[in-house]
Amino acid sequence: MELLQFTDKGIWCAAGDFYIDPWKPVQRAVITHAHSDHARWGHQSYLSEHAGIPLLKLRLGADIHIQGVAYGENIFLNGVKLSLHPAGHMIGSAQVRVEYNGEVWVASGDYKLEADGISVPFEPVRCHTFITESTFGLPVYRWEPQQQLFSRITNWIYENQQAGKASVITAYSLGKAQRLLYHLQDKVSRIMGHGAITNVNELLLSQGYPLPTLERVTPDIPKAAFKNAVIIAPPSADDSAWMRRFTPYSLGVCSGWMQVRGHMRRRNADAGFALSDHADWNGLLQAVTATGASKVYATHGFSSVFARYLGEKGIDAQEVTTAYGDEETIINPET
Known part of the structure; x- marks a missing residue:
């Protein structure tokens, strides 16, 4: 059984009994950031990087049950080691590192590589398997500085x-x-x-x-x-x-x-x-390379194109369908 699984509720860690950015109500949700496609109302408990807590409460209500952790702080859920790491997408955004029995997965949420001055800049995290967004996973998308x-x-x-x-x-x-x-x-x-x-x-x-x-x-x-x-x-x-x-x-x-x-x-x-808080084509490739991952799952965006390209470069890559999107997908040419 894989450490993280893609279910009809979201990305699930069976060993730790938690979900990452679930889109249906669950008991324990680990949230990468406060955008509405990743942070939804109705979970019994939430876990977020400290800076994301005020934004999550603004969006979901002050009475949600939420725990905050610092970037790089290790916590253990049923023996699974979990930590959050900067994604650079927005204030409080995080990648989720999950480790169990020597296997390491990272779920990126959304991310960008260029430091914006107000959020903690993206930091690559070494792993065996990387779940990456691919919102702008086409070569035409290359941001100017x-x-x-x-x-x-x-x-x-x-x-x-x-x-x-x-x-x-x-x-x-x-x-x-x-x-x-x-x-x-x-x-x-x-x-x-x-x-x-x-x-x-x-x-x-x-x-x-x-x-x-x-x-x-x-x-x-x-x-x-x-x-x-x-x-x-x-x-x-x-x-x-x-x-x-x-x-x-x-x-x-x-x-x-x-x-x-x-x-x-x-x-x-x-x-x-063309101002985006997502990685462009080069940023996506750079992030995947920096993780050293031998297996990559590409989620929302041009996931099929991006996964196919990685496969041609010798990386075991696969497209995965999720409920994620974001504010920019309202004019996505695919929809």
């Missing part, structure tokens, strides 16, 4: 300001929005936000993260106040009455899918920026 990308975003904002327009940027409220705020805070004088984003920002400010104070967009703010401002909004606000109050504005979409032309037109965006 974030310093260059944020320079382009900043220049776009300045051009909008010269034209007397507000700059509305859509980004997922948990993770990417904070990354934007962190990198724009010294370059823009006025940044405003949708309530979904200001709620997360206020929580993280209270936890001591180096983020700017974000002005919440409310109905009583006069229209003139939006001129030349930067407004961060979740993708769900796109083309809504809430967003039309900023007219005239220019819309920028931050998503890894913006790497491919055509997605910007589909979103009716004025600008597209």
